[in-house]
Amino acid sequence: MITTASEGAVEVPKLLSTSLITASLAAAVVLPVGPAVAATAATPATTLASAAERSGRYFGVAVQGYKLSDPTYAGILDREFAVVTPENEMKLDATEPQQGRFSFGPADRVVDHAARLGKRVRGHTLLWHSGQPSWLAGLQGSALRQAMLNHVTQVVAYYxxxxxxWDVVNEAFADGTSGARRDSNFQRTGDDWIEAAFHAARAADPAAKLCYNDYNVENRAHAKTQAVYRMVRDFRARGVPIDCVGLQSHFTANHPVPADFATTLRDFAALGVDVHLSELDVEGSGATQADSYRRAVTACLAVSRCTGITVWGIRDSDSWRASGTPLLFDSSGTRKLAYTAVLDSLNGACPWAVVPPAATRSSG
Known part of the structure; x- marks a missing residue:
């Protein structure tokens, strides 16, 4: 799957004492969820961001900078979402089109727009086997490794x-049943290339949360999921600075939301990292699509360290797979049934009902 997409800065929701549960649900109650967040059972939130905030989570979106001049596009972005991910503007071919010569203008447009509105930014993505400038093809071995690490350092330091x-590394594992690393140019510099990238990112910005991001890792039984899990477990054991895992969550009729999606999220969270639905979209329409969105969001809400959700675009026409009408707003910017399902699910989240991460993983 080609993408054109952890964040852990939100505090993990704190479980409330049982004494609060007995309070009338109709009363307005101030809940100590990370930063003080006022939540009332009687007054539902009216935007995705405000509804997610009630359980201490964020709701974000992938943005294409050149569309910010579209008033419908920008209006939905500004109203509904708390976190912004540049869809393409921070990828390697965009930020370093020539070796050692960096270009941040398009990415700055997205970052500056978010800053003016008090929204946070997830950087996507520092290293990826795709979206590479042509100059990288001429490098290998230590020269490629040095260029790779310099790119990480320069971009993270600039921002x-x-x-x-940051999505430090994107899609480094192969599809199929092997659980092997993808045979990319970065992989051919040595098995330690991923951890080297995380160390470089941490040195460039010690405060930024560092994530690994991948697709087809939503089902815990899949070899790819198991392989990513083992890598994260190893990194945590050895002190490699990884803070979060992004499960892209691109769903279709042939790749539906797994019944045990929450268990997969909980397994990763048990390693001590935050988890995110980092590129959520669901092909389809109507009630079926809405139910799939509801199940994906509910899975996140069931895990305390699932701290946020990003949908991969605003309107169906903005999507990288527009023919599948996979987003929450139709091409005219009208809310779909899927939007209502997501908003209702977020509004129904009770901080005291959040399930803590499991202590162990049963397989892998």
Whole structure:
């Protein structure tokens, strides 16, 4: 799957004492969820961001900078979402089109727009086997490794303090049943290339949350999921600075939301990392699509360290797979049934009902 997409800066929701549960649900109650967040059972939130905030989570969106001049597009972005992910503007071919010569203008447009509105930014993505400039093809071995690490250092340092979380490495594992690493040019520099990238990112901005991001890792039984899990477990054991895992969550009729999706999220969270639905979209329409969105969001809400959700675009016409009408707003910017399902699910989240991460993983 080609994408054109952890963040852990939100505090993990704190479980409330049982004494609060006995309070009338109709009364307005101030809940100590990370930063003080006022939540009332009687007054539902009216936007995705405000509804997610009630359980201490964020709701974000992937943005294409050149569309910010579209008033319908920008209006939905500004109203509904708390976190912004540049869809393409921070990828390697965009930020370093020539070796050692960096270009941040398009990415700055997204970052500056978010900053003006008090929204946070997730950086996507520092290293990926796709979306590479042509000059990288001429490098290998130590020269490629040095260029790779310099790219991470320069980009993260440039946005230090302005990007709160990074997808440091994207899609480094192969599809299929092997659980092997993808045979990319970065992989051919040595098995330690991923951890080297995380160390470089941490040195460039110690405050930023650092994430690994991948697709087809939503089902815990899949070899790819198991392989990513083992890598994260190893990194945590050895002190490699990984803070979060992004499960892209691109769903279709042939790749539906797994029945045990919450268990997969909980397994990763048990390793001590935050988890995110980092590129959520669901092909389809009507009630079937709405139910799939509801199940995905509910899975996140069931796990305390699932701290946020990003949908991969605003309107169906903005999507990288527009023919599948996979987003929450139709091409005219009208809310779909899927939007209502997500908003209702977020409004129904009770902080005291959040399930803590499991202590162990049963397989892998």
């Amino acid at each position: 230090r303090g302005r990007v709160h979380a």
